[in-house]
Amino acid sequence: xxxxxISLPLLGCAAGGTCDTAHNNLDSVKxxxxxxxxxxxxxxxxxxxxxxRGINDEEWNKNxxxxxxxxxxxxxxxxxxYYVYVWRYLNLLKDDAHFKFxxxxxxxxxxxxxxxxxxxxxxxxxxxxxxxxxxxxxxxxIPRFAQILSINGRSAKEMALMNRAIGPGEEANAMAMMxxxxxxxxAAWPNFANFLFMESIRAPFEVVYIRPDNNQQxxxxxxxxxxxxxxxxxxxxxxKRKVKSEVGxxxxxxxxxxxxxxxxxxxxxxxxxxxxxxxxLFGKDWRYKRLLRRAMRRIDxxxxxxxxxxxSLNCGGMTENVYYTLNYFTDKPIDINAKYRVIDxxxxxxxxxxxxxxxxxxxxxxxxxEYIGTLKDGTVFCTDTVCDLQYVPDHPKHGFRGNVYxxxxxxxxxxxxxxxRYCQTLGIGLTAGQHCGGYTEISTGNTAKITLxxxxxxxxxxxxxVTQICKEDDPYDYPxxxxxxxxxxxxxxxxENHSLNRLIDMIRSGKMDCIRITGFRPKT
Numbered sequence: 443x444x445x446x447x448i449s450l451p452l453l454g455c456a457a458g459g460t461c462d463t464a465h466n467n468l469d470s471v472k473x474x475x476x477x478x479x480x481x482x483x484x485x486x487x488x489x490x491x492x493x494x495r496g497i498n499d500e501e502w503n504k505n506x507x508x509x510x511x512x513x514x515x516x517x518x519x520x521x522x523x524y525y526v527y528v529w530r531y532l533n534l535l536k537d538d539a540h541f542k543f544x545x546x547x548x549x550x551x552x553x554x555x556x557x558x559x560x561x562x563x564x565x566x567x568x569x570x571x572x573x574x575x576x577x578x579x580x581x582x583x584i585p586r587f588a589q590i591l592s593i594n595g596r597s598a599k600e601m602a603l604m605n606r607a608i609g610p611g612e613e614a615n616a617m618a619m620m621x622x623x624x625x626x627x628x629a630a631w632p633n634f635a636n637f638l639f640m641e642s643i644r645a646p647f648e649v650v651y652i653r654p655d656n657n658q659q660x661x662x663x664x665x666x667x668x669x670x671x672x673x674x675x676x677x678x679x680x681x682k683r684k685v686k687s688e689v690g691x692x693x694x695x696x697x698x699x700x701x702x703x704x705x706x707x708x709x710x711x712x713x714x715x716x717x718x719x720x721x722x723l724f725g726k727d728w729r730y731k732r733l734l735r736r737a738m739r740r741i742d743x744x745x746x747x748x749x750x751x752x753x754s755l756n757c758g759g760m761t762e763n764v765y766y767t768l769n770y771f772t773d774k775p776i777d778i779n780a781k782y783r784v785i786d787x788x789x790x791x792x793x794x795x796x797x798x799x800x801x802x803x804x805x806x807x808x809x810x811x812e813y814i815g816t817l818k819d820g821t822v823f824c825t826d827t828v829c830d831l832q833y834v835p836d837h838p839k840h841g842f843r844g845n846v847y848x849x850x851x852x853x854x855x856x857x858x859x860x861x862x863r864y865c866q867t868l869g870i871g872l873t874a875g876q877h878c879g880g881y882t883e884i885s886t887g888n889t890a891k892i893t894l895x896x897x898x899x900x901x902x903x904x905x906x907x908v909t910q911i912c913k914e915d916d917p918y919d920y921p922x923x924x925x926x927x928x929x930x931x932x933x934x935x936x937x938e939n940h941s942l943n944r945l946i947d948m949i950r951s952g953k954m955d956c957i958r959i960t961g962f963r964p965k966t
Contacts, residue, residue, distance in 0.1 A: 444670070457557070462487055463628065464596070468517070468522075470584045471517075472513075472517055474896055475511070475513060475522070475525050475528075475896075476513060476838045478510060478878075478895050478897065479510065479513060479532075480959045481767050481775040481894065481895050482529075482532060482543075482616075482894070482902065483506060483509070485892060485902075485904055485942050486532065486535050486536060486541075486847070486904075487535075487747050487818065488743055488782065488892075489820070489892070489906075490536075490904050490905060490906075491781065491782065491783045491822070491885070491887070491905055491907055491908050492538060492883065492905075492908060492917075494535070495535075495536060495538060495881075495918060496537075496917070496918030497535065497537075498879075500560050500863070502535065502618055505531075505534035505535055506535070508523070508531060508534060509528065509531045509532060509534065509535075511529045512531050513525065513528045516528055516775075520641055520884065521536060524554060524640075526544065526548070526552075526554065526897070526900075527549075527554070527640040529606070530544065530608045530631065531545045531608050531641070532544075533607070533608045533609065533610060534607055534608060537609065537611070537612045537613070537881070537918075538610075538612070538880075538881075538885055538905065539611030539612070539615055539619070539855065539856075539879075539880070540856065540885035540887050540889075540905050541583055541610070541691050541885070541904070541905055542610065542887075542903065543904075544631075544864055544900075545900050545901070546610070546631055546632065547635075548631075548900060548901075549631050549748070550629055551734065552900070555629060555631075555669065556667050556669065557640075557668065557669055557670035558669070558670065559639060559668065559669045560639045560644065560645050560666030560668055560669075561628060561635045561636070561638070561639055561666055561667055561668070561669055561672060562593070562634070562635040562643075562647055562664075563579060563580040563581045563647075563664055563665070563666060563667040563672070564576055564577075564578070564579050564580070564584065564590070564634075564635070564649075564664075564667070565577045565578045565580070565625060565626050565635075565676075565681075566590060566602075566603060566625060567601075567620075567621040567625055567632050567934075567935075567937070568602040568605075568606065568617065568620065568621065568634070569931065569934065569935075570598070570617070572599040572600070572603035572606070573589060573599055573600050573602075573635070574590040574598040574599060575587060575588065575589055575590070575935060576588045576589075576590060576591065576651070576884045577625070577626070577937070578681070579664075580667050580671075580675055581664055581665065581667070583662055583664060583666075584649065584651055584662065585654060585655070587654040587655065587935060588651045588652060588653055588654050589651060589652040589654075590649060591650040591651055591652065591659070592649070593638065593643060593648070593649055594643055594647060594648050594652045595648070596643065596922075601634070601637060601638070601641075602634060604637075605620075605621065605632065605637040608777045610633075611625070611633040611855070611869070611879065611880070612879060612880055612881055613628060614852040614877070614878075614879045614880075614920060615853070615855050615879025615880055616632075617852065617880075618851070618852035618853045618879055619632075619689075619757075619853070620633065620634075621937075622685070622688040622853060623685065623688070624680060624896055626674070626676060626682075627673075627681070627685075628669045628672040628673045628676065629669070629673065630768040635672075638834075639794075641780070641800070644668030645664070646663050646664065646665060646666075647664045647665075647666070647667055647761065647835050648661065648662075648663050649661070649662055649663075649664055649665065650850075653947060657959060658903060659791070668774070671832075674711050688755070688937070689755060689853065690711030690712050690753075690755035690756040690853065690858075691711070691712050691716075691757060692758055693709075693711040693712075693731055693755065693947075694711065694733075695710070695711055695712045695713075695714065695715050695716055695729075695730055696708070696709070696711070696734055696737050696773075696892045697709040697711070697737075697755070698737040698740055700739060700740070700744045701946065703950070704745065704746055704747035704748060705746070705747070705748045705749075705750070705946065705949055705950070706741055706744060706746035706748070706749050706752045707749075707752055707942070708737055708741065708749060708750070708751045708752070709752040709755075709944075710751060710752070710753050710756055710767070710858070711753075711755055711756055712756055712757070712758075712759045713730065713756065713758060713759025713760055713761075713763040713764055713767070713857040713858060714727060714758075714760050714763065715727045715728070715729030715730035715731075715733060715763075715827075716729070716757035717729045717891070719830075720737055727760055727762070727763060729764070730734060730760070730763045731766055732761075733892055734763075734766070734767060734770070735838075735840070738770050738838075738840040738841075738842065739839075739881050741840070741842060742840040742842070746842070747844045747845060747846060748844060748845045748906070748949050748954070749842060749844055749845065749846050749871075750847045750848075750849055750942070750945060750946070750949075751846060751847070751848045751865075751871075752824065752849045752942060753848060753849065753850060753858040753861060753862060754849045754850055754851035754853060754854055754875055754876075754939070754941065754942070755851070755854075756853070756854055756855075756857075756858035757852050757853055757854075757855050757856065757858065758855050758856030758858055758859075759855040759856075759857045759858070760857060761857055761860065761886070761909075762800075763857070763919075764857050764858075764860050764861045765801070765833040765862070765894075766831070767861060768835070768861065768864055768865075768870070769836065769838055769841075769866070769891070770838055770840070770841050770842055770870075771841070771842055771843075771846060771865070771870045771871075772835055772868050772869075772870055773835055774835070774836065774868055774869075775832045775833070775834050775835070776832060776833040776834075776835070776864065776868065777826075777830070777832055778801055778825070778829065778831035778832060778833060778909070778913070778961070779824065779825065779826055779831075779909065779910050779913055780824070780886070780908070780909050781824045781825075781907065781908050781909075781910065781944070782814075782822070782823060782824065782825075782888075782906055782907045783820065783821070783822045783904070783906045783907075784814055784817045784818075784819070784820070784821050784822075784823070785820060785890055785891040785904075786819045786904055787891060787892055787904075788889070788890030788906045789814060789815070791890065792814055792888065792906065793814055793815065793890065795816070795888060796810050797811060797830075797907070801831055801832065801833050802829070802831055802891050804828075805878060806828075806829035806830075806831075809828065809829060810825070810828055811827055813828055819932045820921075821935045831896055844866065845871065845954065846870050846871025846872070847871055847872055847873075847874050847925070847945060847954070848861070848862045848865045848866075848871055848872070848874070848887050849874050849875045849938070849941060849942055849945055850862050850873050850874070850875045850876065850877065850878050850923065851875050851876045851878075851879075851929070851941065852876060852877070852878070853879060854878040854879060855878065855879045855880050856880065856884060856885075856887070858878075859878040859879070859884060859921065860884060860909065860911060861882050862921070863878075863882070863911040863912065863921050864911055865923070866921075866922075867911055868910050872924035872925055873921075873922075873923050873925070874923065874924065874925035874926075874927055874941075874945050875923065875925075875926045875927050875945070876923065876926070876927065876928075876929055876941070877920040877921060877922070877923045878920060878921050879920075880920075881917060881918050881919060881920065882910060882911070882912070882915035882916065882917055882918075882920070882921050883908050883909075883915075883917035883918065884908060884909050884910070884911075885905045885907070885908050885911050886905070886908060886909055887905070888905060888906055888907040889903035889904055889905050889906065889944070890903065890904050890906050891903050892904055919926075921935040925945075925948075927941045927944050927945060929941060933954050
């Protein structure tokens with residue numbers, strides 16, 4: 443455990459000093475931690491490209507108070523060595539999954555989480571309103587689908603909502619990622635079991651729940667389960683493999699299926715071909731392009747008229763692959779609108795990215811790099827005020843000009859969200875399903891590493907660039923969906939989503955012909 447990382451002095455009268463000395467030492471540690479929290483908050487507000495990210499003064503100040511209150515709680519509990527647990531609450535000020543501080547590995551890398559930690563023995567999922575439902579009780583006591591009401595006297599719903607609020611990402615994406623990826627993994631900090639662990643809610647757990655078979659309330663006391671044993675059971679049962687497939691990165695990047703009658707489904711589960719060697723050695727992703735060419739060739743051969751592009755499980759990837767994919771669906775030049783905050787720590791990285799960009803003319807590239815070098819630290823600028831950035835399609839073989847429907851959902855994020863919004867604005871096709879998980883102003887993933895005052899060895903990387911596809915969009919709103927398709931509670935509870943089947947049925951029934959002609963958007 444890294445309790446020495448901020449040179450914490452020994453506390454308490456038994457350490458050989460007086461109680462006054464211990465008290466003074468504790469005050470010194472409090473000031474050190476509080477100053478570091480203030481440093482981080484200042485950079486979130488004034489160095490981060492999105493600043494307050496649409497948060498008004500009242501909410502900003504309320505959330506800052508929560509962070510400092512949590513810091514005080516840790517000292518009151520004598521947990522100053524674990525004060526970095528408070529960093530989770532900094533996500534109340536961000537709402538951006540690209541801002542990964544603190545990332546989901548920090549507590550493991552620095553041994554804040556241990557294999558013999560005893561955790562809440564349930565794997566749960568949370569509904570939109572924060573209601574908590576059991577997926578699996580590793581002790582085999584509480585049945586599946588039971589609603590959890592309270593743990594050790596505290597409301598499960600209130601804790602789940604707070605856990606979602608401090609999870610990485612906008613609320614919609616945070617909920618989706620927790621249920622599909624984080625909740626089942628005992629090493630991931632954003633899950634419910636680790637929320638309880640870091641809030642010092644420990645075994646024995648008195649759980650009040652509603653039985654799914656008769657809606658009767660029941661109470662049980664559960665023993666904890668070690669982190670190692672929970673993970674072992676998670677793998678042995680096959681749940682690890684099943685959960686991995688619920689997120690696009692766990693599937694093949696590109697899958698094509700011909701459904702007959704001129705209908706095809708192109709599932710793009712990641713805008714990355716998943717080959718590390720080429721990425722690390724050359725910064726290129728040849729595999730994605732190869733897989734897409736193969737799929738588009740088959741779509742052309744099968745004479746597809748209605749193509750569903752399913753990005754509902756796609757959490758992102760490389761923007762270069764987004765433009766390459768759009769290449770097959772449009773002849774229009776694609777405007778690229780980027781906004782950057784030029785900070786000294788990220789200036790050189792930004793200039794390098796501009797230098798390597800294939801979408802900038804040589805003359806504009808040199809002018810833009812020189813311009814960035816003249817800007818004062820903290821200056822925000824939009825690229826279209828200096829030069830026009832465009833991706834110009836090169837008319838590849840097997841391009842598609844039929845009817846396109848892009849299926850999205852809360853897991854659609856980052857690069858995949860860019861793709862869906864481009865398809866709308868360029869007139870390529872309609873979006874369907876649930877809205878994407880991110881706001882319309884999308885962080886590019888470009889980050890600057892800033893050294894923390896005390897915990898210098900821990901990574902604090904601040905995003906300095908965003909892309910906005912349509913400049914008329916509200917930057918801190920979710921993108922619109924042309925054809926909303928509900929995800930019913932009953933399906934969600936069973937960890938299912940049949941939105942694709944509903945969309946296919948709409949195409950087969952001819953409803954889409956009516957939509958294209960009349961512009962009417964039904965909700966399914």
